[in-house]
Each structure stands twice: as C-alpha cells, then as structure tokens.
Amino acid sequence: MNGDLLQGFYLALAPTSILATALGALHGLICGMMPGLTTSAGIIILFPVTFILEPTTAVALLLGVFAGGMTGGSFAAILINIPGSPSASATTMDGFPLTQKGEAGRALGVSIVSSFTGGLFSFFCLLLIAPQLTKVALQFRAADLFGLVFFGMSVISAFAAKSLVKGLLSTFLGLMIVTVGMDPLVGTARFTFGDVNMLAGIHFIPALVGLFAIPEIVANLAEGNIRSVASRFGRVFPSWADIKKIRLPVAIGSMVGTFVGILPGAGGPIAVFVSYDYAQKVNKEPEQFGKGCVEGVAAPESANSSIAGGALIPMMTLGIPGDPITAILIGALLVHGMAPGPLLFVEQGPFAFSVLFSYFIAICSTATGAFLGLRVIVKLLSIPRSLLLPIIVALCVLGTYALRNSFFDIYVMFFFGLVALSFKWLDIPVVPMLLALVLGRQLEEHMRVALAASKGDISIFFTSPWCLFFLCLSVISFAWPFFLEWRVKKKALEKASASVPSSL
C-alpha cells in the first residue's frame, strides 16, 4: 500500500498531470463563476478532451474542474449577488453586502482562503479514510454489495426530492433504462427492438449530458441574454485580522462539508446552510451575519469546497457517487477502463492514489489560479449568453459523438434532455435517475449473483451482517423525511396550543 501511495504521488506530480489539473482548475473557476453554467456542465464540456488523454491526466483535469468549480461559484455570488452554483447560495448573504460596502476584494480573498482550507481538510480526511474503508469494502460479497448499492440509491431517492414517491420513481425509471441491452449475466438481449445500437445498452454519458446540459441550456434560453457586469474590487489577499476571525467558521464549515459530502445525495446546499447557521450561533456578534461579515463568507465557502473531498471518499472506495459531479467522474473513469471501488486500490493502487493526490494539486491550483487570475477571470462574467449557449450545445455534441462515433448517442442525449425537462415540469429530481443509470447494472448483477449463490433463497439478504446493516440504513433513510415532517407538524401543533391560553 505504501509503495502504491508513493507511486500515486509521483504520478500526480508528473508535469502533464499538474498542467492538466491547473487548466482544469482555471476552467472550473470560470464555469463555476458563470451564472447558468455549473461545475457539472464544465466537466461535460471538457469530457471529449479526456478521450485523448492518459487516465491519470484525464482524471487530474476533471478533478481540477471539480475543485475550481466549487470555488468559482462564490465569485458571482459575491460580485453580482447571483450564485454561480447552488452550493454558493449561502455566500450571497454576506458576500454581496461586503461588495456593496466596497469590500469585494476582501470578500473574495476570504472566500478563496476558506475554500482552500476546506478543500485541504477534506483531502486529509480522504487520504486517511479511503484506504481504511477500502479494506472493509474488500470483505463484501455479492449480497453485501447489493445492500451497499441499494443503500446509495435509497439515500438519493429519499433526500433528492421533496416527495419520496417522486424520488423513487426517478430511480426506478433509471433502472428501467438500464435493463435495455444485453443481460449482465447471461447475455440475453432485452428491449432492443432488433436495433444493433440498443444491444450495447444506453451509455450513461449521453444520458448524463442530456439530463444536465439540455435543461441548463433551456433555462438560460428562457432567461434571455443577460449581461452581467463585474464590480471593481481592491486588495484581495485577506489581512491577518480577517484570518484570525475566520478560523472557527472555517473549521466548522470544513467538518460539516466533509461529513455531508460523504453522505450520498445530501448535497452542497445543505452543507453550506448548516455551516452558516452553526457559524452564526457560535459567533460573538451573530447580529452581524447577513450584513456583510467575513465569517458569513468563510463558513459556507469552506463547507462548499470540503464537500468535494468528502464526496470522493464513497466514490473511490465503494464506487458510490456522492453527487452528480462524482457520478460524472465515475463515468470518466469507466471510459478509461477504471472502475472505482475497493478493487481499484488493489488492482490499480498507484492510479487510485494518484487520484487522491491530484485532488490535492487541484485545491492548490485553484487557490493559486484564483489569487493570480481573479481580475481577468471575473471579466468573463460579461460574455453574452447568446454566444455561450451555442458553444455549449456544440461541445455537448462533440463529447457525445466522440464516445462511440455514433449519431444514436446524440439522439439519446436529446431524448434524455426532454426527459429532464418533463421531470422538471413534474418536480421529479433527475439525480436519482442518474445514480440508477450509473449503478443499476451493478445492482441487478449483485442481486442475481447473490440469489444464484443461495439457490433463490432471499434470506441471504437478511443473514449477511453487512447487507442487513445497509438495508437497515436504507429503511432509516426512507423513514427520515417522514420523521422530519412529523416533528415539524408536532412543533407547529405545540406552538399553536401554547399560543391559545395567551390569546385568551
């Protein structure tokens, strides 16, 4: 393991990897910053480029986008009061008031330092936890793996939607799509309608591009050609006094972000608002929050960045994506023949560790690129959408077509774009469907292998301790939203009954 760790370190330090990470970070900063462009879209745009790169370099590039996108989201939030990404929404609350006071540079500096510290904390957690978790995951058998994948899906279904029914529907519709093509165990053609393209199944990359890029394009089209003007800002590097002020909020944000990042489907916005809330509660002057205080920028920004490292833990060790971005990263690894999961550390140890160290380099590149290039990067906020949108569509086409040189994949992408728009109209989340597309085949395979081993006896899922543990967690995740709703109702009733005597 130590040899793999060192080799991974050297692989990540290769000049091509460092260059790719730095370019990816720059691209991520820009995509994260531009309202209407998310980090997911930034990764999708760069996807075709990764086909010509070595796996280590390709992943380094995408990790750069991931880390950069998380930091870039705060720039637009601070300067123009529009969060570049959903995870930067809490940053607007104190970031923009600071800009209004003429302290945009101070807010941006604090945001970059907090993001860097949060990212660094999550990297160390990743480096410490990932190898240990891998050792545990290596003991899993088919039934346990089924339980694990089922748990990942159930958490996403339960937390990604306002309604559990809609979250589950999205998951099962994703599983339905996964069954198209060759059966994973015996190779029987299923739902192919005699079409050769369908035999290989629906590749999840075109589906993913359609699910995420097309709704973004349509939303931007509806909003029109908005030109955002970036404000002027002074000194960017934070003062020593500010650094002393943000120590505690950064520590809170980093811990909350990493923990939430590990949970599949919990999502960035939850982490940033929770850390903002905690930071406000422990602050000596909580009334200053919302009026433009640096602590209100530091807590959500450190949480925002540490989510990335947290999300990489289940992705690298268990093959379970924590959020849409890690699902795309899994896709990138699969395209290069690397399947994330415990076996990756055993069979491709140096590569697995190079991913971890590339994330470290991505954090450093993001901070360096943000401090050095900030004044140039924010000028891109004024690029009109009329030019940006056709470029995104063209890049989606290039990425999708290059995958298998097939027009079929372009049509698949468009079909999934329409599905995503319909889902938006019905208020059904797309993330559970995406996770089902990534993990669906594994779920079926593990379930059928386990049942074949037990000669069709379903008790195998309840007698294996790990499987039972994951199934119990799944039940808890299904019950949790109902419990929260019940608690809110109970509190409201208590409040109402308490107010009755006083009004009398």
Next chain:
Amino acid sequence: MGLRNIVGGVVILGFTLYYGGLATLLPKRTTTDAPGPHFFPYLISISIIALTLMLLIQGVRGLKNSGGLADLRPEKPSTNENFSIARAAAGLLLTGLYFFALSMFGFFWSTPVFFAALMWVTGERRPLVLLALAIIVPMFLFFLFRDLFQLPLPRGSFLG
C-alpha cells in the same frame, strides 16, 4: 401540481405497462434456482406501477388546490421580466433540428447555421457580429477537435 401529477402518472403508467408486457416475453430461467433475465424488469415494473398509483392518488388529492388547466403551464419567475418560454421552446426546437441535421450535413456545415439561428433567438441582432461569430467559432471548434485533439467529428450523409 395535482393535475401535473395525474398527467405524469398516466403517461408513466402506460409506458410501464408496455414495458412490463415486453418483459413477459423474456426467457424465464436460464439455470436452475437462479433468476433469469425477466426477473429484474418484473421487479421494476411492479415497483413503478405501485409508485405511479401513489402519484395518481396524490394528484387526485391535490386537485382541490389546483388552478385547473393553468396548473399545466410552466412557472414563470416574477423576478426576470426578460423571461420567455417561447424563446426557450424555439431554442429547444432548433437544438433538435441541429441534432437531426448533423446526420445529414455533418458538423462542418450544420454548426454555423445553428450558431447563427440560436444567437438570433437569444437576442443577437447585429448582422455582422452574428455572421462573424457563427463562422469563426464553429470553425475554431472544428479544427481544434479534428486536428489538435484528433477526435472524430459527426460527418453527414449528404455533405461530409
């Protein structure tokens, strides 16, 4: 949302029944005591049917608070006066046509036309800017991906 849930529920239910019907045609067993290729699609069909019925019940219960047919219209944010569903629909239609045109005319010929059309839809009205960007940017992408990255680009059946 009540009426939307009913419309969505009916469409998904219909689709699932068709899928479930096709699943019955799959081989039942391949080896003894192991579930065959039909097993997983069966489970999925049953689950979706149950969930869709729940969605339909939610829809019927939500009809009381529904605004009738207006419920089916997409929401319009009040904060953006520039917001236009017609522009979004036109852009989506153009994107669909572009994807279809790619198989006939290829990336080289279709993309500049698409760029010009979409830029016009998004509000660019200066002819010179529109024309220049619609030619220069796609050409740049074409040569970047074909010659520098050496990736295959969509070739049309009529024009390469």
